[in-house]
Amino acid sequence: MAVKEYDIVVVGGGPGGLTAGLYAARANRKTISIEKFQPGGQIANTEDVEDYPGFEHILGGELAQKMANHAKKFGLEITSDEVTEIYSEGKHRMVITASGDIYKARAVIISTGGSPNHINVPGEKEFAGRGVSYCAICDGAFFRNQVIAVVGGGDAAVEEAMFLTKYGSKVYLIHRRDELRAQKVIQNRAFANSKMEFVWNTVVESINGENRVQSLSLRNVKTGEKSALEVGAIFIFVGFVPNSNITRELLAKDKNGYIITNDRMETSIKGIFACGDVRSQLVRQITNAVGDGTTAAVAAEKYIEELDD
Numbered sequence: 005m006a007v008k009e010y011d012i013v014v015v016g017g018g019p020g021g022l023t024a025g026l027y028a029a030r031a032n033r034k035t036i037s038i039e040k041f042q043p044g045g046q047i048a049n050t051e052d053v054e055d056y057p058g059f060e061h062i063l064g065g066e067l068a069q070k071m072a073n074h075a076k077k078f079g080l081e082i083t084s085d086e087v088t089e090i091y092s093e094g095k096h097r098m099v100i101t102a103s104g105d106i107y108k109a110r111a112v113i114i115s116t117g118g119s120p121n122h123i124n125v126p127g128e129k130e131f132a133g134r135g136v137s138y139c140a141i142c143d144g145a146f147f148r149n150q151v152i153a154v155v156g157g158g159d160a161a162v163e164e165a166m167f168l169t170k171y172g173s174k175v176y177l178i179h180r181r182d183e184l185r186a187q188k189v190i191q192n193r194a195f196a197n198s199k200m201e202f203v204w205n206t207v208v209e210s211i212n213g214e215n216r217v218q219s220l221s222l223r224n225v226k227t228g229e230k231s232a233l234e235v236g237a238i239f240i241f242v243g244f245v246p247n248s249n250i251t252r253e254l255l256a257k258d259k260n261g262y263i264i265t266n267d268r269m270e271t272s273i274k275g276i277f278a279c280g281d282v283r284s285q286l287v288r289q290i291t292n293a294v295g296d297g298t299t300a301a302v303a304a305e306k307y308i309e310e311l312d313d
């Protein structure tokens with residue numbers, strides 16, 4: 005298989021990767037973005053986006069397409085393939101894909117995002133984007149004055165449930181045990197919130213509705229008792245896994261597996277940069293992924309310039 009040479013290979017085609025690709029290509033660097041699914045990453049599967057400045061409301065798929073077209077206009081190549089491994093060979097970074105292609109790059113930008121864990125019950129897939137959500141900031145406002153359920157007992161579930169009380173008439177937090185995993189300070193805030201109601205020792209067995217979520221079938225794991233809960237939406241926060249296991253050499257990560265970078269988006273491996281959701285940071289939004297992508301591309305460009313000197 006022929007080795008394809010590029011200045012910069014961007015792994016992942018979400019908002020961070022496409023922005024990195026746009027800046028790198030616009031700086032006249034031969035750049036390719038390799039994306040496993042369709043361009044846009046998670047936003048391609050997001051129904052509505054209304055927190056990206058300049059667009060009061062846009063479909064996630066449409067924003068993804070606009071970002072991809074914009075980057076292509078400046079010369080970014082986009083290909084559909086899965087990157088299976090990245091390793092260093094002297095001054096080059098080698099990128100291997102599932103279809104057997106080998107890319108030889110001077111710099112690599114990892115923008116592989118992450119995936120929210122699922123609870124894998126009937127209705128979860130069917131109602132995704134129609135009442136099943138994994139992002140309170142993105143979708144909370146669609147459920148104003150409705151009853152909302154949240155699943156999970158960690159920091160994310162409890163914090164996001166409290167955020168959702170801004171919109172919902174009531175927020176049920178459904179947890180499989182009788183004590184939360186979340187930090188005590190976060191728990192105490194939630195217990196003091198009069199719009200929150202806790203459903204302990206309970207799991208969701210199915211998510212039901214006609215065209216959108218209307219109710220949940222629940223089971224108490226201690227008593228076996230079954231019940232139904234009428235809700236307009238269910239937000240699932242049972243952990244998020246960063247897609248950060250693609251380098252052969254050890255990459256510095258935080259305790260949750262997110263890649264650690266400095267403010268130039270440099271990772272612990274020279275010539276490898278990271279941006280967006282896969283990076284260790286406070287928030288995971290389109291806006292900061294785009295900012296990260298800009299920084300990663302400019303820093304990669306400077307890194308290549310230094311290699312040339």
Ligand code: NAP
Pocket residue numbers: 122123155156157158159160161163180181184185207241242243244260
């Ligand atoms: P997490 O801490 O791993 O908690 C996941 C929660 O989901 C746990 O309560 C777990 O129950 C529950 N769960 C897992 N699988 C489930 C299933 N199949 N069905 C029902 N419930 C299930 O995940 P996270 O809340 O996303 O947080 C991830 C990391 O980010 C943590 O280290 C967290 O501290 C950090 N974080 C921090 C902040 C903050 O500091 N403000 C905010 C968000 C996240 P069990 O408890 O029974 O295992």
